Amino acid sequence: MVTEGGQWDSDIVEDLFNARDKQCILNTMVRGDREEDVLYWNEDLTGDYTVKSAYQMLQRQKGLWSTADNSTLWKVIWSVKAPPKVLNMVWRALSNSLPTREVLAAKRVPVTLICPFCTGNGESIFHVLVQCPFADQCWRKRGRGYQPLAEVSFDRWLQRMLEGAGKDDHGDILTLCWSIWQARNKLVWNQTSLSVNQVVFSARQFLAEWKGAQVMSTKTLYRDVNSRDGVCSWAKPNQNEVKISVDAALFAECSKFGIGLLARDSDGRVVQGRSELFDGQVRSELAEAVAVKEALSWVKDKQ
Numbered sequence: 001m002v003t004e005g006g007q008w009d010s011d012i013v014e015d016l017f018n019a020r021d022k023q024c025i026l027n028t029m030v031r032g033d034r035e036e037d038v039l040y041w042n043e044d045l046t047g048d049y050t051v052k053s054a055y056q057m058l059q060r061q062k063g064l065w066s067t068a069d070n071s072t073l074w075k076v077i078w079s080v081k082a083p084p085k086v087l088n089m090v091w092r093a094l095s096n097s098l099p100t101r102e103v104l105a106a107k108r109v110p111v112t113l114i115c116p117f118c119t120g121n122g123e124s125i126f127h128v129l130v131q132c133p134f135a136d137q138c139w140r141k142r143g144r145g146y147q148p149l150a151e152v153s154f155d156r157w158l159q160r161m162l163e164g165a166g167k168d169d170h171g172d173i174l175t176l177c178w179s180i181w182q183a184r185n186k187l188v189w190n191q192t193s194l195s196v197n198q199v200v201f202s203a204r205q206f207l208a209e210w211k212g213a214q215v216m217s218t219k220t221l222y223r224d225v226n227s228r229d230g231v232c233s234w235a236k237p238n239q240n241e242v243k244i245s246v247d248a249a250l251f252a253e254c255s256k257f258g259i260g261l262l263a264r265d266s267d268g269r270v271v272q273g274r275s276e277l278f279d280g281q282v283r284s285e286l287a288e289a290v291a292v293k294e295a296l297s298w299v300k301d302k303q
């Protein structure tokens, strides 16, 4: 079906295929080098088939995943100061894995589709967290100039909400999503109805308690740094040796962690000290490891 000139023979294609297939064939580029044809998987830039790319394609075809670029939204979400379980729930809602009745039904779980709050609509993620009259009342009760947004999906809606709010309100918005979902679960699994006031109040309380705990843990770390630096737990190094003490502190509030290095001689005199601040929220073991690594680099530089 390809002519000597390396083009499709449109007469033959015309004779053999219907209009749609003909168009698909003619739209396909013919390899100029006339090498053997190879199978090429269009969903991956390498041309090789991967299960991941096939899954993404199927999700897009089912309309479950938006093709729009959500990377800005993800960046904002992961920078929000909110309890990990809230971020996890929002992440599941955005990646369409929050087990609402419509999501379960799409996975062939035999469930009713009806929203447990209003019993008048299908329970999609967008509906139960935003569109449902119960969720709508929660958002109105939260206030802050809430305007119902004419969006078509949860990700678009959330993006607009976060864009329209100050950074300090981001945690509040995500935690209310979480609180509405908690109320929904209480209703479905325990047959317990919460009021709009209770949902909004418990979101505020949960976030405030979590923020309080973050401040406490930072203070505790400060205290640890001081107490562990006490002379009783420190022994002098041998003559002509220098001992370096290292420690790290986490500052979750500002997404930073710090390290401190102190070099002392055999008389216990401070020879030199150094501290540094790094960006990032890391586990304490990692911060301690960074401190040790920095100490080793410090020693190497001094040699």
Ligand SMILES: [Zn+2]
Pocket: 115, 116, 117, 118, 119, 120, 121, 127, 128, 131, 132, 133, 134
């Ligand atoms: Zn509803």
